[in-house]
Amino acid sequence: GPATEQWRPAIHYTPARNWMNDPNGLIWHDGVYHLFYQYNPSASHWGNMSWGHATSSDLVHWKEQPVAMANNTREEIFSGSIVFDKRNTSGLAVNGKPALVAVYTSVFKEGSGHESGVQAQSLAYSTDNGRTWKAYAKNPVLTLRPESKNFRDPKVSWYAPGGYWLMTTVVADAHVVKIYKSSNLIDWEFLSDFGPAGVAGNGVLWEMPDLFPLPLDGDANRPMWVMLVNINPGSIAGGSGVQYFVGTFDGKTFNAENLPVQGADLSEHRWLDHGADYYAAGTFADAPDGRRVTIAWMSNWDYADRVPTSPWRGAMALPRDLALRTIDGVPRLVSTPAREYLALVNGVAASRWKALTVRSTTKPLDLANRTAPQDIDLVVEPYTAKRAGIVVAAAADGSRQTRVYYDTKAGTLTVDRTRSGDTDFSPKLSGRHIVYLPLNQGKIHLKVVLDKSSLEVFAADGRTVITDLVFPKAGDDRISLFAEDGEARFSDIAVRPVR
Template sequence: MKSILDKAREYEAVNGRKIPSEKRPAFHISPYVGWMNDPNGFSWYKGQYHLFYQYNPYKTQWDSMHWGHVVSKDLLHWEYLPAALAPDEEYDKIGCFSGSAAELPDGQQLLIYTSVDHETLEDGTVRDIQTQSVAVGDGTDYKKYEKNPVLTGQDVPEGGSKVDFRDPKIWKGKDGLFYCVVGNRPSDGSGQILLYSSEDGFQWKFVSILAENKNRYGKMWECPDFFKLDGKYVLLTSPQDMLAEGMEYYSGNGTLCIIGEMDPDTHTLKEENHQSVDYGIDFYAMQTVEAPDGRRIMIGWMQNWDTLSHRCEESKWFAQMSLPRELSVKNGRLYQKPVRELDAIRKNKTEYRNVVVKDKPVMLKGVQGRTIDMELAISPEDKETGYGKFIVCFAQNEKFHTELSFCPEDSVLKLDRKLSGSRRAVVHEKSCLVNRKTDELKLRMILDRYSVEVFVNDGEQVMSMVIFTEQEADGISFQANGKVKMDITKYDLV
């Protein structure tokens, strides 16, 4: 009799190969077949990057979470491996939820994940119970630990929920111990991040409540990540049910970065600054890895729980990951840049300098495409008169386009996909407040077949968004209210 994992592997092997490569993103990770959400187990192991992901191979909706698996040497060309985990034990029969990975001293890879089961209360109500479990393997095949789960509700501090207790992120400390942070909901109904330690990765003990939400930024804090970068400690998490705060945080499920110092005595994060991680529509559940050369690289689920109806219904895959991004901390802010490996696939350079853009749309020879890397530097042609608005239209034909616009008067940058071909009335635009120190605005736009990522002023802010416009729509045009001077460098990504 075939196991649940064997069935999943057999199904994906048959059906994944039926999806033509040209029907997928060119260099963003998509599921081999079926549904994808949170990145899991982003790690460097045996000479390559491993990324696992929340996965339902059988249909393009969330259900019965498995772990999908891909590997890469350059973060751009990914090879599909067989599904790594399936919900096949009593303690995880509802699903193998999000988690992470680390290498054990014996050279094996340890996966730690949230195992979900049901319990029935005295009144007959059925609810989830979330625990943390581990599996050990060789980079392809993994065996679950016979003493799972390794963290349960008994390991949660007083008042903490065992229903909302998930998404462990593991790392090896300089002291030789393993550590992990886990998202949890305390008695006030918001969120908190718990810190645990282990000598071997299997037996864990509670250390501290690393950070507390106290109903400031949304409710439950999901998918935490914690690391030291450029002399500061950084906590990344994805809060549910956020309330809008100007243009820094929008309502819904969002992203949060807290930067500060670590108190070595209490093992708590002393907060200094906070910000969104991504200001676009589609970005959630980010996870990082420390590369062999010391870079901190982040990837996120380039999708939004509130926009799941924005899809191509006939597609046999749904959702994708963001482009991996190099992180740094400067002046109390998180900066993000596309991984430098992207430079190796830049081809066919097209460059213009001092192009004046005004009231009529301008299209430039060689500036078009749906898999491109485009750098823009814009400033007023006349600093005395300035300009009212600058617009870039892309993924454009006579019927469709997506728009990126900037208004210097209020310093607002906006992405708008309402004319991109969607048949659903979902969220179609997002704006962010740009911190400009000069008249010049620098933009770097990475387009893949089904997405755009905009890096603002050398990565001080990022806006991510998926689009499903037909691939034949590959035009790009520029327009302004007033006169804008523009420098542009464009590469095809091959």
């Protein structure tokens, strides 16, 4: 189709052209964040799976790099991870230079000498900071034949207490995460299975697992373990999404705690994001200061191949810092935009309103610069209004708009993109994404990160996030506050155009 640069995100990563899905090989190395990703180097639909590559020193500004590992006659290169083998456990160091080792899923082709269509785990290594990669000579290093062909998405990490490598992978259609250990990244010993658990019904796939420790309530003496399991379809907002489990890990077995009862409503499960466009989330290895930074593909398999952008298709969500907090007696993940992003936007002059009252109407915010991206903070006190919130990316006559609001009676926060612009490309795009969230002393803080074709709503200091794609018509840039059937109060409003 014709180029749609008006929808090109300004503060989210996109490749210049062609198709992108999952983030892969997330690692901080020598002062640089590396983002590899599932990439089709020659078309803007899924296929020819390769690893694209981008780098950043601050998680905000990304530079696209040459394709790192290309689809070839033997294999497609599916998702995986990268570790820095600084002790040279693998023996893959070159001239004494320890290697970055990529552990990825090979999908073997006809004539490769392997059963075609089988997914197995392989290695590649780099000693030039991830620019060029060599396949390990004896790939694959791990298969699950004859038990399964759908065995993929290895995430490897160093398990310091035991002094060995850990790998989590999925048997996608069996709803199982398999956990392995290794001393050298080459020979893998099975440790345990996790799952089925949580959302694991018929037809649901488990993909892209990630197991990592996080201190509970900031207390380094109380590390809990978090297991991310990306699922598709069957997620909270329909289609693809990230469920997570919190529990203990003894070096062998992950034990999830506080699991909802079998057959519980989707809302009883724990979700990293409640929007429709946050998938294949993973976390960076070796991030400094013990940070746990996550990034995800900002799309949904329900309609990813129809997203109306050109000449690229696929964007990444904002990198986020993760923390684990006890909320209502249960440890939950809290997500905030990466602190580098916050530092950047906090340095931009804001249009501010200390307090505004809105009664049964929509009140446009008078902004000198309305062009996305905009970073919007506000506190909403729905008070006597039935619904109260903010409208973004709206047409002057309101006929197109995206609504973010609190529903007082239901006690829910909603993003409504039913009239958000171009919604026709898929019947599954239109819709509302709703999450139950109690007010705090009658109020709720929202941070809305609005880019050219997305919004991320961080609510109640990151205890809930809703990430949704939207495709507004050029010029639809009005931002308003509204209250329905009553009075709402808004305070501490700060709107910052992000350059």
